[in-house]
Amino acid sequence: MRRLWWFCPALFLLFLPFLIGPAACSADRGFSLAKSEEAPAMAMAPAPEAATSAEPATVPGEPGQAAQPAANVGRKLIRTARLDLLVEDYDIARPAVERILGAVGGVISDAEVSHYGAYRRATVTLRVPAEALERTLRELRAIGKVEHETLGTEDVTRQYVDTDARLRNLTQTETRLRALLDNQTGNLSSILEVEREITRVRGEIEVLTSQIQQLDERIALSTIHLGLREEAPDIVREPDDMWKPVRQLGRNALNILEVSLGALIAFLTAVVVALLYILPWLVPVALLLALKPSWRRGLFGLLRWRKRRKEAGVVTATKSVERPGERPGERPDASSGEPPGDRS
Numbered sequence: 215m216r217r218l219w220w221f222c223p224a225l226f227l228l229f230l231p232f233l234i235g236p237a238a239c240s241a242d243r244g245f246s247l248a249k250s251e252e253a254p255a256m257a258m259a260p261a262p263e264a265a266t267s268a269e270p271a272t273v274p275g276e277p278g279q280a281a282q283p284a285a286n287v288g289r290k291l292i293r294t295a296r297l298d299l300l301v302e303d304y305d306i307a308r309p310a311v312e313r314i315l316g317a318v319g320g321v322i323s324d325a326e327v328s329h330y331g332a333y334r335r336a337t338v339t340l341r342v343p344a345e346a347l348e349r350t351l352r353e354l355r356a357i358g359k360v361e362h363e364t365l366g367t368e369d370v371t372r373q374y375v376d377t378d379a380r381l382r383n384l385t386q387t388e389t390r391l392r393a394l395l396d397n398q399t400g401n402l403s404s405i406l407e408v409e410r411e412i413t414r415v416r417g418e419i420e421v422l423t424s425q426i427q428q429l430d431e432r433i434a435l436s437t438i439h440l441g442l443r444e445e446a447p448d449i450v451r452e453p454d455d456m457w458k459p460v461r462q463l464g465r466n467a468l469n470i471l472e473v474s475l476g477a478l479i480a481f482l483t484a485v486v487v488a489l490l491y492i493l494p495w496l497v498p499v500a501l502l503l504a505l506k507p508s509w510r511r512g513l514f515g516l517l518r519w520r521k522r523r524k525e526a527g528v529v530t531a532t533k534s535v536e537r538p539g540e541r542p543g544e545r546p547d548a549s550s551g552e553p554p555g556d557r558s
Contacts, residue, residue, distance in 0.1 A: 299358035
């Protein structure tokens with residue numbers, strides 16, 4: 215037992231953390247309980263006067279961006295409508311559309327009219343103030359018969375807030391860079407580097423400013439794609455009788471004659487064009503024949519030989535006609551001077 219006198223202090227030190235842990239936890243629990251009891255009392259206490267002049271709440275943005283004031287955040291909506299109308303006369307409907315736009319302060323940004331025989335179809339793009347969109351659509355419906363109508367809304371609030379926050383941050387960066395440039399006393403390379411950074415920041419500011427302006431315009435002015443279509447006239451059909459082909463021929467006779475004359479003129483034109491293509495080749499050939507008599511005689515001799523050969527072929531074909539009693543393909547005997555059929 216005397217040898218183990220050191221064992222008791224070591225055992226005490228081993229279990230010391232287990233003895234201290236529960237006491238510490240109970241102390242922490244008591245401290246938190248005391249705080250919870252003090253909280254209602256603090257809530258009941260009147261706020262100091264400095265709290266009444268606190269700044270308005272802000273909406274946190276992305277990291278590295280300035281906070282957006284909550285009072286300035288609103289719904290940014292882009293509204294687009296499509297309206298197709300069936301009208302009796304486009305010449306009457308178009309002035310009515312212009313009068314409606316004049317009353318609400320809208321404009322026609324684009325117009326396209328197509329002709330399909332006896333009727334017309336038009337596509338007109340209108341830009342009207344966003345607050346007058348419903349009124350404009352209601353008055354446009356009265357112009358004709360509604361065939362198709364759609365209304366769409368695009369929420370660009372997040373895009374607008376992000377772009378505006380980036381723009382304000384870049385503007386502050388540009389201000390700091392210009393102040394740094396005004397106080398720059400270093401070497402030329404440092405000044406040039408600051409100026410390059412200012413140029414880059416200014417370019418980004420202009421891009422973001424243009425995006426903000428485009429969004430503001432699309433938000434302030436709604437777009438209406440208006441389609442106007444005239445009623446197609448009824449097709450008058452002729453009675454099916456025996457004189458229908460004659461009437462069609464009478465209506466189409468002049469067209470047929472024009473087509474025939476056009477084909478004749480096209481053929482004659484093609485012949486003239488072919489002669490114009492050949493003429494430059496005939497000139498050097500004629501010069502060669504004029505300068506080379508032997509070539510000319512050879513060419514003319516070849517032509518005469520072909521002519522004589524053709525005539526000889528005709529004569530031979532005439533003599534080879536079969537006589538009565540002569541077998542097919544049999545020829546007279548030249549030595550006897552008698553035809554093969556007279557031989558005994």
